[in-house]
Amino acid sequence: MADFETPELDDYTRTPGLAPGAMAHSQPFIAAPDHQQALGFPGELVDDWHDKAIAKFGELLGKYRSLRVYMDICVGCGACTDKCHYFLGTGDPKNMPVARQDLMRKVYRRHFTLAGKWFPHLVGAEDLTEAVLDDWYTYFHQCSQCRRCSVFCPYGIDTAEISMAAREIMDSIGKGQKYCNEIIGKVIKTGNNLGIPQPALAATLADLEEDIEEETGVAVKLPLDQPGAEVLVVTPSADFFAEPHVDGLIGYAKVFHQAGTSWTLSTHASEAANFAMFIGSYEQMRQVAERIRQAAEDLGVKRIIVGECGHAWRVAYSFWNTLVGPFDFLDPDYPAPQHICEFTHDLISRGALTLDKSANDHMTLTYHDSCNVARASRMGPEPGGQFHYPREIIKAVCNNFVDMAAETIHDGTYCCGGGGGLLTDDLLELRVKGAKPRMEAFKAVADEQGVTHMAAICAICKSQFAKVMPAYGYGMDKIVSLHQLVSNAIVLEGQNGEDDDPEDDAPAVEDSSDE
Amino acid sequence: MLTAVFAILLYLATLVLVGGLGLRIWQYASTPAPLKIPTTPAPTTTPGVVLRLAREVVLFESLFRSNKWTWLFGWMFHAALLLALLRHLRYGIEPVWTWVVWVQPFGKYAAFAMIAGLAGLWLRRIAVDRVRYISRPADHLLLLLLILITLSGLGMGYVAPTDIVGLKAFVLGLIYFDWQPLPADPLLLLHLALVAALMAVFPFSKLLHAPGVFFSPTRNQADDPRERRHVTAAFEASYRDG
Numbered sequence: 001m002a003d004f005e006t007p008e009l010d011d012y013t014r015t016p017g018l019a020p021g022a023m024a025h026s027q028p029f030i031a032a033p034d035h036q037q038a039l040g041f042p043g044e045l046v047d048d049w050h051d052k053a054i055a056k057f058g059e060l061l062g063k064y065r066s067l068r069v070y071m072d073i074c075v076g077c078g079a080c081t082d083k084c085h086y087f088l089g090t091g092d093p094k095n096m097p098v099a100r101q102d103l104m105r106k107v108y109r110r111h112f113t114l115a116g117k118w119f120p121h122l123v124g125a126e127d128l129t130e131a132v133l134d135d136w137y138t139y140f141h142q143c144s145q146c147r148r149c150s151v152f153c154p155y156g157i158d159t160a161e162i163s164m165a166a167r168e169i170m171d172s173i174g175k176g177q178k179y180c181n182e183i184i185g186k187v188i189k190t191g192n193n194l195g196i197p198q199p200a201l202a203a204t205l206a207d208l209e210e211d212i213e214e215e216t217g218v219a220v221k222l223p224l225d226q227p228g229a230e231v232l233v234v235t236p237s238a239d240f241f242a243e244p245h246v247d248g249l250i251g252y253a254k255v256f257h258q259a260g261t262s263w264t265l266s267t268h269a270s271e272a273a274n275f276a277m278f279i280g281s282y283e284q285m286r287q288v289a290e291r292i293r294q295a296a297e298d299l300g301v302k303r304i305i306v307g308e309c310g311h312a313w314r315v316a317y318s319f320w321n322t323l324v325g326p327f328d329f330l331d332p333d334y335p336a337p338q339h340i341c342e343f344t345h346d347l348i349s350r351g352a353l354t355l356d357k358s359a360n361d362h363m364t365l366t367y368h369d370s371c372n373v374a375r376a377s378r379m380g381p382e383p384g385g386q387f388h389y390p391r392e393i394i395k396a397v398c399n400n401f402v403d404m405a406a407e408t409i410h411d412g413t414y415c416c417g418g419g420g421g422l423l424t425d426d427l428l429e430l431r432v433k434g435a436k437p438r439m440e441a442f443k444a445v446a447d448e449q450g451v452t453h454m455a456a457i458c459a460i461c462k463s464q465f466a467k468v469m470p471a472y473g474y475g476m477d478k479i480v481s482l483h484q485l486v487s488n489a490i491v492l493e494g495q496n497g498e499d500d501d502p503e504d505d506a507p508a509v510e511d512s513s514d515e
Numbered sequence: 516m517l518t519a520v521f522a523i524l525l526y527l528a529t530l531v532l533v534g535g536l537g538l539r540i541w542q543y544a545s546t547p548a549p550l551k552i553p554t555t556p557a558p559t560t561t562p563g564v565v566l567r568l569a570r571e572v573v574l575f576e577s578l579f580r581s582n583k584w585t586w587l588f589g590w591m592f593h594a595a596l597l598l599a600l601l602r603h604l605r606y607g608i609e610p611v612w613t614w615v616v617w618v619q620p621f622g623k624y625a626a627f628a629m630i631a632g633l634a635g636l637w638l639r640r641i642a643v644d645r646v647r648y649i650s651r652p653a654d655h656l657l658l659l660l661l662i663l664i665t666l667s668g669l670g671m672g673y674v675a676p677t678d679i680v681g682l683k684a685f686v687l688g689l690i691y692f693d694w695q696p697l698p699a700d701p702l703l704l705l706h707l708a709l710v711a712a713l714m715a716v717f718p719f720s721k722l723l724h725a726p727g728v729f730f731s732p733t734r735n736q737a738d739d740p741r742e743r744r745h746v747t748a749a750f751e752a753s754y755r756d757g
Contacts, residue, residue: 018644063749065548066732072539073727076654077589078639078646079581093648102649115653115719123720124651147733150554152581154571154589155724156733158552282549282750318551318740325744335741375554378738383556411556 004429006471007089011444012405013437015082019091023433028141029426031176038185039284042174049173050128054111056172057165061112066161071108073155074098080149080157085414086142089433094139097149097159103135104166133175140166141177142430144420145278146371151411163420164280171279179424180275184284191291192237192271198225201270204240212250217496220257222249225299226264231256232296233263233340234272234316235307236459244481245462248308251483254490255344258353263305269295272312273459277319278421286323289315293324302331305338308481310370310458311419313339317377341457342379344486345389348396357399359488363453363480364400366445367391368438368465369413370458384410390457390482397489402449408441416456418464428467435468442474455482518697521707522689528711535718536726543730547747557738564737571734585639592632598625599668606679606686623672629665633658657720660713667706677703 033043046052061068080097082088087095094100102124109116109125116125126132145160170176186195196204205222212220223229233256239249256263269292276284296304304327306316316337321327327336335342347353367390379385387410394401408414417434445451456462456479465479558564570576575593579586602622605611637658640650671677678698688695697703716722729735 015645018648062546063549065543065546065730066552068546069543069727069730069732073721073724073731075721075724076646076649076651077578077582077585077636078643078649079578079585081645081649083581093645096645096649098649113719115716119653121652122656123653147554150733152577154575154578154581155728156554156571156577156731158554158733161552321740321744322550322746322750337741376552378555378559381559383559383738386555411554 004432006432007436009436009440009443009472011440013088013408013440016088016091018093020093022092023086023090023095023142023430024092024138026142026427026430027138028422028424029178031178031181035178035181035185036171036174036176038188039171039176039181039281041171041176041181045174049133049175052173053128053133053169054107056169057107058112060165060168061108064161064165066158067165070101070155070157070162071105071112074101074105074157077154079152079154080159083149083152084143084159085146085148085417085437086144086430086434089417089436090430092142094135095142097153097157100139100143101157101159101162103132103139104162107132133170136166137170137175140170141422141427142434144371144415144417144422144434146415146419147375148371148412148415151375160420164278166280167278167421168280171281176279177421179426180279180421183273183275184279184281184288187271187273187275187288187291188284191266191268193273193275194237194241194271196237196240196270198267201240201265201267205265208246208250208253212253215496216492218257218492218494220250220253220492222253223262223264225267226262227299229262229264229299229301231261231263231303231305232269232292232299232301233265233305233307234269234292234295234312234337235265235340236273236309236312237271238459238463239307240270242459242463243466244477244479244484245308245459247484247487248481249483251481251485251487251490252307252340254487254492255340255347255353255483258490258492259343259347264299264301266292266295266299268298272306272309272316274312274315275421277311277315282323285315285319289320289324292316292320293327296327297329303334303338304330304336305340305343307340308457308459308462308483310372310460312459314372314376339379339389340483341389341393344483345380345393348393353486354491354493355397355486355489356491357397357489360398360485361400363398363485364402364449364451365394365398365480365485366402366404366442366451366454367394367409367482368404368416368454368456368461369409369411370456370461371413371415371419373457374413375411387411390455393482394455394485397485400450402445402451404441404445408437414438414441416458416461416464417468419458419460423460423464431464432468432471435464435472439469439472439474443472446474453478453480455480455485457482517699517704518685518694521685521697521704522694524711525689525707528714532714532717539718539723540726540730543727547749548732548736549747549750551736551738551740551745552732553736553738554733555738557736559738559742561737564735568729568735572728584635588632588635588639590632591628592636595625595628595632598622599629599665606683607690609683609687626665626669626672630662630669633662633665637662653720657716657722660709660716664706664709664713667702667709670702671700671706675700675702 150158
């Protein structure tokens with residue numbers, strides 16, 4: 001484990017003073033040649049990397065309006081400077097969104113603007129030197145692409161777009177990140193990020209079925225590769241084995257069971273996550289998404305429902321239709337795709353689920369809005385549904401719910417600190433420090449309103465919090481899946497006696513960090 | 516001679532401004548936005564998007580949420596600049612439209628608000644360590660330029676009035692290509708030269724935020740990716756041919 005101190009939590013999040021270079025040492029492992037080449041990227045840094053990078057930069061400027069416009073229009077007003085959780089947690093000025101963008105903008109100015117060619121010092125233009133490239137690698141891997149800065153920018157400049165482009169350029173010259181690129185290779189090869197083969201997956205699901213039956217006395221199924229099912233469920237692979245994710249998966253199964261809706265998982269698409277978004281590769285993103293479309297067509301399902309996963313929901317909700325649509329082979333009566341919360345919310349609002357809220361009485365819950373769900377997607381027909389649906393579900397299955405401070409939830413939510421392809425142990429210091437603002441908001445409601453647990457609907461958030469909450473003195477079981485709460489409260493027909501206390505406080509069996 | 520120099524200077528500045536901005540806008544408009552990336556919650560319809568952009572452009576909604584001081588100074592400056600610009604229409608229009616006449620008294624005092632706004636923004640740039648860190652010489656120079664333009668204008672309004680009738684004749688002469696002598700008032704010459712400089716740097720500087728905000732995909736896209744398949748021609752060509 002890296003050598004660093006966990007920050008002290010304040011009563012509320014204060015803006016730190018500048019600490020230049022505070023995180024200059026934090027870099028993720030570089031992708032091995034195998035991982036690079038599997039995605040069609042050069043195995044290692046190419047000899048003419050400078051020219052290649054500039055050429056790629058030029059190509060991207062012509063491909064993405066976001067990049068083109070955002071390189072030009074920042075006025076440096078400073079509105080974003082105190083909005084990034086990594087800046088708030090580290091004080092490193094290059095973690096201020098505008099400063100992070102400027103790492104790329106200064107190269108843009110030098111090579112693509114008259115002002116930067118003629119008066120580089122005046123406008124802060126700089127060539128892409130080795131030191132600048134190193135800064136890119138360092139600080140574009142300290143952005144979780146959570147888009148909080150974009151909310152507060154008067155022009156909506158989105159650092160996520162810029163960090164994706166930077167990573168795309170770095171991949172193209174052979175300087176990729178191990179964690180993301182290795183995972184993308186795996187998902188394309190085996191169907192999921194973890195590389196779980198079909199027999200192992202089938203065995204895992206069978207075990208879960210046994211567990212549920214043992215606990216409830218009801219034969220709740222978790223079907224795999226079942227042709228003709230009504231619904232294909234695509235969920236992050238962490239749901240198959242990690243705590244607390246797996247309790248969420250059990251929750252989906254119980255909901256489908258009680259709703260009487262036939263459903264299936266798919267080996268071929270046993271992963272909702274799409275890490276290609278993090279590296280800005282639309283081609284990889286399309287390939288990863290294409291598996292899901294294929295699985296849906298092969299299985300002949302009528303609907304696709306996405307499990308609890310933040311960035312996956314962004315890709316599914318915002319990008320699938322573009323990348324691999326149209327989904328005209330699905331039932332037009334339902335949105336394609338749907339979120340599991342939309343499905344459950346609909347059942348609850350129709351009174352179709354039998355719920356015993358008291359099953360969650362041993363907890364007081366708060367809810368962490370995951371960045372990609374909050375700022376890059378929607379649930380239901382109305383804007384903002386992504387905030388209300390999960391909360392309404394929680395309130396329907398729990399008696400005790402408290403929201404965190406207003407500026408830290410909804411579209412002002414703080415990233416968990418592990419999103420955007422940073423959920424890797426080689427970035428643990430960054431992850432711990434980046435979680436500080438969220439931990440401060442959590443501490444406030446824990447101290448003042450007796451909150452004991454935090455629910456989330458994102459596999460990355462759950463893994464991240466299970467890992468970093470202990471650093472701040474909270475047990476790793478304080479983070480729970482939303483559908484775990486549903487699972488606790490749902491009363492299945494023929495279920496064993498009421499008083500089966502759900503084992504929420506049991507120690508988590510597995511550390512999910514090496515996901 | 517003076518008249519010719521300034522006439523040509525202003526023509527050139529106008530050419531650079533219009534041509535440069537036109538080029539940039541064309542560039543923004545013709546670069547594809549392959550994916551739907553509105554910052555949500557976002558409007559689901561086009562009228563909703565128009566309203567969202569209007570709130571951003573007129574009220575600086577996001578900035579207000581972000582930082583009240585920057586919003587106050589920034590909004591004050593921009594609103595006052597708009598009034599001042601509208602007031603200046605009177606020098607290029609004959610007869611002067613009634614509403615421009617109405618704007619006149621407000622426009623005259625707007626210059627003070629401009630100075631206050633610019634000074635506030637500059638103070639932030641120097642005094643707030645985070646903003647100082649991200650500031651470059653060009654940021655300071657632009658503020659200086661704007662302040663000098665405003666001060667020279669104020670000077671003519673309140674300290675050393677210039678030959679307004681002569682100026683109007685000169686401006687109308689420029690517009691109708693029938694040059695009239697430019698009053699050789701130092702403050703006026705300074706004011707015009709600085710304005711020409713501002714026009715010339717506009718398309719090459721961060722002032723591009725003015726047209727650029729309308730092209731920002733996080734703000735100008737409707738949140739309707741499930742309802743409507745968003746596909747650009749460039750995307751179709753590069754990704755779906757396999």
